[in-house]
Amino acid sequence: MKNATTHTRAAAVAGQFYDDNAQQLLTHVLQYIADAKPPLPVTPKALIVPHAGHIYSGPIAASAYKLLEPIADMIKQVILLGPSHRVALTGIATPGVDFFETPLGKIKINTSFCQRAEQLDFVSENALAHEYEHSLEVQLPFLQVLLNQFELTPLVVGECNSEDIASLLNLFLGSNDTLIVISTDLSHFHNYSIATRQDRLTSIAIENLQPQKISYEDACGRNPLNGFLTLAKQQQMQVKLLDLRNSGDTAGDKNRVVGYGAYVAF
Numbered sequence: 001m002k003n004a005t006t007h008t009r010a011a012a013v014a015g016q017f018y019d020d021n022a023q024q025l026l027t028h029v030l031q032y033i034a035d036a037k038p039p040l041p042v043t044p045k046a047l048i049v050p051h052a053g054h055i056y057s058g059p060i061a062a063s064a065y066k067l068l069e070p071i072a073d074m075i076k077q078v079i080l081l082g083p084s085h086r087v088a089l090t091g092i093a094t095p096g097v098d099f100f101e102t103p104l105g106k107i108k109i110n111t112s113f114c115q116r117a118e119q120l121d122f123v124s125e126n127a128l129a130h131e132y133e134h135s136l137e138v139q140l141p142f143l144q145v146l147l148n149q150f151e152l153t154p155l156v157v158g159e160c161n162s163e164d165i166a167s168l169l170n171l172f173l174g175s176n177d178t179l180i181v182i183s184t185d186l187s188h189f190h191n192y193s194i195a196t197r198q199d200r201l202t203s204i205a206i207e208n209l210q211p212q213k214i215s216y217e218d219a220c221g222r223n224p225l226n227g228f229l230t231l232a233k234q235q236q237m238q239v240k241l242l243d244l245r246n247s248g249d250t251a252g253d254k255n256r257v258v259g260y261g262a263y264v265a266f
Contacts, residue, residue, distance in 0.1 A: 006098040009127075013134045014103055018054040018141060022103040028054060029145045032062035039067045040240060042266040045173075046180035046228060048206065048239070049142075050260035051082060051135040051221070055251040057185070057260045061142060063243035064262040068146040068179075075179045077110060078143055079153045079172050081165075081224035082135030082183030089158025092168065093126035094118060100152060102137070104144045110151040116171055117155065122164050129156040135183045135221065143181075157224040162211050165227020166234060173235070182228045184221025186259030192248045199259035203244050206263055209233040232265050239265045 011020075019025035036059070047064040050057035068075065084093070094114040099106040117123045130136070136154045143150065153172070157165065172178055186199045198218065205213035211226035219225050232239055242262040248254035 007096070008099040008101050008106065009095055009097045009130055011102045011137060012132045013137055016053070017134050017138050020103055025103050025141055026145060028058070029141050032058045033066050033146070035059060036062040036066045037243070039063070039242070040264060042067070042264060043071060044179065044264045044266055045237060046182065046265040048182045048184065048225065048228070048261065048263040048265070049139060050185045050262065051138045051183040052185060052247065052258055052260065054138065056247045056258070057250070059250055060243045060245055060260040060262045064264060065142040065146055067264055072146055072148050074177060075147050076150055076177040077113070077153065077172070077175070078150050078179050078181060079155070079169065080136050080139060080181045080183065081155045081157050082133065083221040083223060084129055084133060084156045084158045085135060086132050087129040089126070089129050089156065091122035091124060091158055091160055092117070093129035093156040093158070094123065095130040095154055096125040096127045100140060100154060102140045102144065104141055107140060107144065107152045110153045113153040113172065117153070117168055120164070120168055122160055123168065126156070130154065139181055139183055160223050160227070162226040162230040165224060166231035169228060169231045180228065182221065182224050184219045184225045186219050186261055187217065188220065188258050189256045192246065192254035192257055195246050195257045195259050199244060199246065199261065203241055203261055206261070207239050207241055209239060237265045239263050
């Protein structure tokens with residue numbers, strides 16, 4: 001019997017958003033993790049992390065990913081949601097491939113989880129929505145470095161209501177070996193003082209599980225974020241802030257910044 005052909009989504013933003021050299025990428029990710037503040041003593045059910053170029057948002061994302069160090073052997077499934085930046089999309093897109101690839105190697109896609117998601121009428125296969133999307137891809141090196149063996153269910157989220165996203169996430173919530181990762185940046189292109197004030201208000205809404213207070217101007221990934229916060233409220237989770245900064249704090253000027261927050265849900 002012939003082997004079925006496998007399909008791989010190649011890295012689209014290596015060399016732009018993060019290093020395309022595997023050794024340098026590994027070194028930088030490990031350094032971000034080492035430099036991150038000591039994490040809260042909690043076991044995460046979900047992480048909320050930013051998705052800009054690693055030099056801008058990597059230090060903030062690392063404060064969440066550092067929580068995975070003690071449970072690296074436990075996590076076998078990652079459900080990763082991020083907003084669509086390049087393709088106008090209604091609903092949620094699965095990738096229709098068997099692997100995602102970065103300079104650190106291939107990650108197996110959980111095609112059965114994708115098919116389970118596709119049973120919902122707002123979820124469908126759409127390879128184009130994934131092909132150039134950075135909001136998911138920039139998270140992969142952190143997961144590859146920190147987790148030992150895992151499968152990925154990557155979902156690009158377009159226009160979709162919070163209750164539907166919560167019902168999708170609820171399909172995968174039961175098991176302790178499953179981690180949800182929500183990819184979103186916060187405010188965009190304000191000056192430093194306006195951004196800091198706006199992001200602090202958004203951060204309070206995130207911690208208080210108040211999706212109704214978070215609009216597109218507050219978080220580019222508001223749809224996956226608000227869907228998750230709806231689920232977190234239903235499941236009586238707690239969400240805690242780990243780090244809140246912006247590009248003016250890391251690698252950009254302070255006249256036109258992008259906000260980044262990292263959170264853990266448990």
